[in-house]
Amino acid sequence: MNNYELLNNVKHQSVKVITDRSADYGDNLQFAVTFPLEFRRIQSHYPIFLQKDNETGKFFPIALFGFEAGENLYLSENGWDAEYIPLSVKRHPFVIGYQQTSDPTQEKQAVISIDMESPRVNETEGEALFQEHGGTSSYLSTVTEVLESIQVGIEMNEEFIDALLEHDLVESVNMEIELKDGSRNQLLGLYTINEDNLEQLEAEALGKLHQQRHLQSIYMIMASLSSFSTLIQKRNDRLPQE
Amino acid sequence: MSKAVNSIVVAGGGSAGWLTAGLVAAEHQANQASGLNVILVESPDVSPIGVGEGTWPTMRRSLQKMGVSETDFLRACDASFKQGTCFSGWQHGAEEFYYHPFTPPQAFNETNLARFWQPLRERVTFADAVSPQARVCESALAPKQITTPEYASNINYGYHLDAGKFAQFLRKHCVEKLGVKHILDNITTVNTDTDGDIQSLNTQSGRRIEGDLFVDCTGFSALLIGKHYDIPFISKQHILFNDRALAVQVQRESADEAIASSTHSTAQNAGWVWDIGLPARRGVGYTYSSAHSSDEQAEIELRSYLKRTAGVAVSESCSPRQLKFNPGHREKLWHRNCVAIGLSGGFVEPLEASALVMIELSAKMLSEQLPANRSIMDVVAKRFNEKFLYHWHRIIEFLKLHYVLSLRDDSDYWRDNRREHSIPESLRESLELWRYQCPWHMDLPHVDELFSSASYQYVLYGMGFKSEGPGGRQSDLVARARVENLFNDNASRTRQLLEGLPSNRELITKVHKFGFQKI
Numbered sequence: 001m002n003n004y005e006l007l008n009n010v011k012h013q014s015v016k017v018i019t020d021r022s023a024d025y026g027d028n029l030q031f032a033v034t035f036p037l038e039f040r041r042i043q044s045h046y047p048i049f050l051q052k053d054n055e056t057g058k059f060f061p062i063a064l065f066g067f068e069a070g071e072n073l074y075l076s077e078n079g080w081d082a083e084y085i086p087l088s089v090k091r092h093p094f095v096i097g098y099q100q101t102s103d104p105t106q107e108k109q110a111v112i113s114i115d116m117e118s119p120r121v122n123e124t125e126g127e128a129l130f131q132e133h134g135g136t137s138s139y140l141s142t143v144t145e146v147l148e149s150i151q152v153g154i155e156m157n158e159e160f161i162d163a164l165l166e167h168d169l170v171e172s173v174n175m176e177i178e179l180k181d182g183s184r185n186q187l188l189g190l191y192t193i194n195e196d197n198l199e200q201l202e203a204e205a206l207g208k209l210h211q212q213r214h215l216q217s218i219y220m221i222m223a224s225l226s227s228f229s230t231l232i233q234k235r236n237d238r239l240p241q242e
Numbered sequence: 243m244s245k246a247v248n249s250i251v252v253a254g255g256g257s258a259g260w261l262t263a264g265l266v267a268a269e270h271q272a273n274q275a276s277g278l279n280v281i282l283v284e285s286p287d288v289s290p291i292g293v294g295e296g297t298w299p300t301m302r303r304s305l306q307k308m309g310v311s312e313t314d315f316l317r318a319c320d321a322s323f324k325q326g327t328c329f330s331g332w333q334h335g336a337e338e339f340y341y342h343p344f345t346p347p348q349a350f351n352e353t354n355l356a357r358f359w360q361p362l363r364e365r366v367t368f369a370d371a372v373s374p375q376a377r378v379c380e381s382a383l384a385p386k387q388i389t390t391p392e393y394a395s396n397i398n399y400g401y402h403l404d405a406g407k408f409a410q411f412l413r414k415h416c417v418e419k420l421g422v423k424h425i426l427d428n429i430t431t432v433n434t435d436t437d438g439d440i441q442s443l444n445t446q447s448g449r450r451i452e453g454d455l456f457v458d459c460t461g462f463s464a465l466l467i468g469k470h471y472d473i474p475f476i477s478k479q480h481i482l483f484n485d486r487a488l489a490v491q492v493q494r495e496s497a498d499e500a501i502a503s504s505t506h507s508t509a510q511n512a513g514w515v516w517d518i519g520l521p522a523r524r525g526v527g528y529t530y531s532s533a534h535s536s537d538e539q540a541e542i543e544l545r546s547y548l549k550r551t552a553g554v555a556v557s558e559s560c561s562p563r564q565l566k567f568n569p570g571h572r573e574k575l576w577h578r579n580c581v582a583i584g585l586s587g588g589f590v591e592p593l594e595a596s597a598l599v600m601i602e603l604s605a606k607m608l609s610e611q612l613p614a615n616r617s618i619m620d621v622v623a624k625r626f627n628e629k630f631l632y633h634w635h636r637i638i639e640f641l642k643l644h645y646v647l648s649l650r651d652d653s654d655y656w657r658d659n660r661r662e663h664s665i666p667e668s669l670r671e672s673l674e675l676w677r678y679q680c681p682w683h684m685d686l687p688h689v690d691e692l693f694s695s696a697s698y699q700y701v702l703y704g705m706g707f708k709s710e711g712p713g714g715r716q717s718d719l720v721a722r723a724r725v726e727n728l729f730n731d732n733a734s735r736t737r738q739l740l741e742g743l744p745s746n747r748e749l750i751t752k753v754h755k756f757g758f759q760k761i
Contacts (some may be wrong), residue, residue, distance in 0.1 A: 052388075052389040052759065054387075054388075054389060055388070055752075055753075056388060056752070056756040056758075057387075057388035057389045057390075057752070057759055058756060059759065060754060065338075134615075138688055165760070170761055171761065172761060189389075191761070
């Protein structure tokens with residue numbers, strides 16, 4: 001269970017957060033949500049797909065790490081084996097929310113909460129959140145930036161997905177994987193860019209997508225598919241050696 | 243050169259009129275300059291009768307064909323998902339019930355599971371042995387998830403809908419998207435040429451609406467096929483006794499009340515009560531035989547049903563609306579350049595929700611077989627008549643089956659329904675045959691039967707009918723090995739669906755909030 005507390009430099013003065021990457025800390029993720037603003041960095045390591053939210057049926061982009069629940073092929077004893085870690089992974093154990101200040105004419109204020117039940121949270125090991133006299137640590141500043149980017153990213157995702165759907169650019173894709181040992185795996189529920197429809201778009205629609213900065217994101221998703229073979233390679237490497 | 247068919251005039255704007263106009267306009271691109279001209283003329287004074295509130299799965303194809311978004315449709319028409327019909331009290335008049343679901347038995351094309359179910363009849367109902375759908379309905383679950391694309395299904399479904407809202411929704415779509423021209427005016431006279439074809443319709447405000455083909459969707463008033471052409475009406479009341487209905491609408495008390503996944507049909511003393519659950523209201527009505535019940539007695543029975551299912555307050559405060567009808571159909575449906583679609587062509591009690599599906603099928607045939615010119619129209623008309631008279635024949639027979647199998651002996655209505663002279667001969671023959679063998683594909687000759695042998699099986703075995711032929715056929719021996727697997731497959735699929743499907747209410751709420759994806 002989660003137990004989120006509003007972050008506070010008195011109450012959480014001595015709290016530290018472990019930033020190591022390990023299944024023990026919940027990094028054994030099969031995928032994580034991602035955002036157009038990090039697609040460029042994501043695509044050089046991970047395949048990007050779209051997936052539906054089970055609660056709403058709405059699409060969102062993900063970076064794929066494995067072929068089954070709980071499998072993260074980027075995770076090893078030495079930590080996370082890729083130089084870029086997606087924002088939505090890095091944010092743990094924090095979330096961002098918005099609070100109305102006492103002055104209702106003011107804009108809502110961003111507030112950060114921490115999950116006190118997270119195995120990362122303790123008082124002896126890892127990165128401190130606050131300096132001795134209550135000032136924000138450089139770690140917490142980084143976390144704040146990550147959370148703010150995610151906030152922007154979530155809004156961008158909505159616009160991006162709407163634009164894709166408007167132009168019929170999403171198609172369901174059935175990823176079949178055959179491993180070295182002959183075993184077959186099938187990944188269901190993944191969607192990608194419909195390249196045929198993209199090719200047939202009129203100049204006007206393309207111009208609009210470009211102007212809204214979606215065109216680049218579309219190509220990033222297409223390019224990211226080459227990382228799928230990296231994923232297969234990683235999985236093959238884990239097979240018992242003959 | 244024979245006169246080309248360029249312009250179609252649909253008279254009447256209920257579900258029949260707008261479905262026909264929409265399906266024809268979509269197929270023949272009425273919204274393009276080169277397309278067909280489709281005009282719908284509707285009286286501003288007549289409100290649609292709105293009896294058809296249950297559809298078949300075919301409606302999904304029809305809506306898709308017209309380019310309707312399923313999300314828009316569900317939201318605008320107060321619609322929900324229908325997966326079949328639950329019949330209560332039909333066998334003994336007690337608490338017993340059975341389902342006629344939309345999904346055919348497991349592996350129906352290859353194996354006739356009904357044969358192998360016979361020895362298991364005391365252990366499991368037929369519907370539960372061969373399909374997950376009755377169980378899904380029992381739990382008021384939806385046929386799909388919010389992640390399932392528009393019109394796709396996890397298990398087969400049609401809709402329950404608000405017929406008034408449906409006609410309005412279709413009108414908007416037909417006019418704005420499909421290029422149907424809409425005229426609000428009363429038809430006053432029908433003008434014919436020397437051969438007797440309809441040339442044009444005069445209206446109250448002095449318009450003259452010309453066309454090459456006229457579709458009569460004017461409901462019971464049957465302005466063209468009945469009043470103008472006087473095509474005789476063939477009554478089927480000697481087979482299907484019901485000729486009255488009392489209908490009410492029951493508003494939901496709260497926005498999270500469960501929505502039934504099937505139409506409920508509860509047998510009464512002189513007919514049966516339908517109960518159709520929409521998100522915002524239920525539609526409830528008693529259809530009965532005026533020869534077997536007074537209107538007063540019928541109203542008492544309806545109120546007593548409402549008292550049981552909606553409470554005393556609703557039962558006492560509601561004011562039922564009465565409908566009188568003559569069950570049957572026209573001697574022919576297409577005459578000269580005029581086709582009757584909907585109530586003008588015929589109507590029987592809504593026991594298996596045949597009204598809307600007959601409209602869809604008629605409109606489909608009309609648009610797919612639309613004669614290019616007047617000279618070949620008679621050929622299409624002949625085939626149309628053959629096909630739809632056959633459909634009427636089968637509908638009447640299938641509805642009668644529900645009554646013939648009843649063991650109720652508590653009123654003349656039920657006893658009269660089993661009298662031999664009220665049962666069509668072909669049905670009597672079939673029943674004799676089915677005492678020894680289970681109906682399957684060979685029993686019904688046409689490829690596009692409205693009621694397949696699967697439907698016959700669900701009703702026969704739901705009603706306790708026994709088919710006890712000798713075993714030991716070669717094909718049985720081969721099949722037996724597969725049969726256990728099929729029963730097991732059905733059981734595991736049932737478990738999967740019961741675990742994975744949301745409630746009808748939950749899904750409808752999500753559709754209103756998020757909508758379905760198109761893919």
